[in-house]
Amino acid sequence: MEPNKTHIAVITVPSFSHQASTMALCKRLLQLNPHLHITFIVPILNSLSNASKSLIDSLSSFNFHIILLPPISFPQASNIHPALQIPLTMSQSIPSIRDTLTSLNNSPNNKLVALIADYLASETIELAKTLNILSYIYFPFSASVLSLCLHSSWLDQMVSCEFRDLPEPIKIPGCIPIHGRDLPNSLQHRSSQDYHNYLRRSKALLLADGILVNSFEGLERGAITALLNEQTNKYPSIYPVGPNVNQAGWVSSNHVNDHDNDSECLRWLDKQETRSVLYVSFGSGGTLSQNQMNELALGLELSGQKFLWVVREPNDFPNANYFTGSKVDPLQFLPCGFVERVIKASGQGLLVASWAPQVEILSHKAIGGFLTHCGWFSILESVLNGLPIIAWPLFAEQRMNAAILSDGLKVAERVKVNENGIVESEEIVMVIQRVMIGDEGTRIRARMKELRDVAVDELKQDGSCSMNLARLGLEWKNI
Structure with a gap:
């Protein structure tokens, strides 16, 4: 020293x-x-x-x-x-x-x-x-x-x-x-x-x-x-x-030297139109059940919206991967035919197993919205990039964060959960379209721009x- x-x-x-x-x-x-x-x-x-x-x-x-x-x-x-x-x-x-x-x-x-x-x-x-x-x-x-x-x-x-x-x-x-x-x-x-x-x-x-x-x-x-x-x-x-x-320039991955993942994501985003892609990620450890994964996959497909989805192995405990990762390929748990139809044939989306370079993704011009678990770290990253949020809380204080975003700040659309604790595909389609192409998304984006300017000044x-x-x-x- x-x-x-x-x-x-x-x-x-x-x-x-x-x-x-x-x-x-x-x-x-x-x-x-x-x-x-x-x-x-x-x-x-x-x-x-x-x-x-x-x-x-x-x-x-x-x-x-x-x-x-x-x-x-x-x-x-x-x-x-x-x-x-x-x-x-x-x-x-x-x-x-x-x-x-x-x-x-x-x-x-x-x-x-x-x-x-x-x-x-x-x-x-x-x-x-x-x-x-x-x-x-x-x-x-x-x-x-x-x-x-x-x-x-x-x-x-x-x-x-x-x-x-x-x-x-x-x-x-x-x-x-x-x-x-x-x-x-x-x-x-x-x-x-x-x-x-x-x-x-x-x-x-x-x-x-x-x-x-x-x-x-x-x-x-x-x-x-x-x-x-x-x-x-x-x-x-x-x-x-x-x-x-x-x-950017500090650290953005939770895997060491995973440059192939970085390059694939960013190259794919470079080919997309401005603000056309929805980024879907549940943080560093959030997981969905198999039923919920199926509903999300169907909702993304039916929305017709471009998306980049960080996929994890399903688990009934929403914080199952919070401390330990999984070596199993999570893409094998997606609905039958989903990859062939939505990824390979139509090119509607990109799937990334377990991790993606979130800092670089959120700052990319092609990203137009963020479907997030509402961890405070991810929220602040979204604010700094002026991105409207689809709030999908899983555990910890995330439900309270979602309420603050949707009811207080008016910068997010919160998904509705049915009596069985599942967000159904129809609800997913509606909320994606409201945020990505609807008037509500335009209003949220304008409010987020104001917050972004204030956040940048704070730094x-x-x-x-x-x-x-x-x-x-x-x-x-x-x-």
Whole structure:
């Protein structure tokens, strides 16, 4: 490490999307504060994925020190629910994290001045307190979800039934009313371990010296204003620092050196008309059931719309591939004759197995819309490219995000689910046509252009969120 650098540590979690968001934050911190040195601490579940390796490789040109912690493994027969795997990994990694932070803090030349921990690693805030360094939570989700978390104790006391059974929407300060059924998965079963983990993490937010939230006022003015107004008396300092997303030239793949996939996608898009293609992707780990895959395939075909679809092996659990990928060719699960009719014969679409270079795809002139699972990272990427959204939430906080997009911001059409939990092909056809060629799509596109312009300004050096990061860096330098 160079002398006279201000040293901070950043702790992420074993999730590709969280790692990507946190690394994007750190890159912006370094660009705005060249005096910083960052030690990036990476807990590992089972083994480091190709996705994470690719992200870490992208840090070579930045002033990062990477520490990979000893892997945490669970017996294959344990059948631990995906929602519990990150909390368990983090709790078992605490001894390694404590040793790492203590060693860094004991350095005679460049002691730590601050710790930034992912929200899902919030238990490490107590370690920062014992080392007498400043502590911050990085909240990679929306400001609306942050407001929900900070009011979790109040909600828990006010509501006696399951949230999904509430007859009226919940009014969270600064946010649009949210139906209980649209709250994050962790709130859907109040007796579950997942819910208790949520309450524990939300209380830990109050211990931090500050919270960095991956959003900006132009996108969530109501939620951010409410948070800033309440911070003096109730909460730690709130710093809107978004949008933090991958940018072209950093890293865009979750497979190392998968250049053939990149080239095929982009070459195919180069041949398509401007704004004519719908990009279909459910994030880094979202999966559909076999029945739902069949309905989506039929809906895409009947829509008559050009599409680029990232296909995964079907699974009845929507987050089945969140931590582990599949080596099975997912295209074999498509309906009989679909590839021959829709891909080979008519050229209506392009199918990509498991992964595609999303950053480059979303910025391509041929893309006219994004059918997405509504992960916050994908939403911000869509905003930065001014793309209208078809909201198809699967798990975590994605239903709440979909409500914010469709009911609040009016920049998305949300798919309707039938009584069996399936989005039928007829519904898929209607929503695709509304967004891609209908008047509603034109209105959404105009609104998205406004949001894109604001988001681009935030990434400039004089943007308010960039200034928040610069101000933090200066505060750390002066300690």
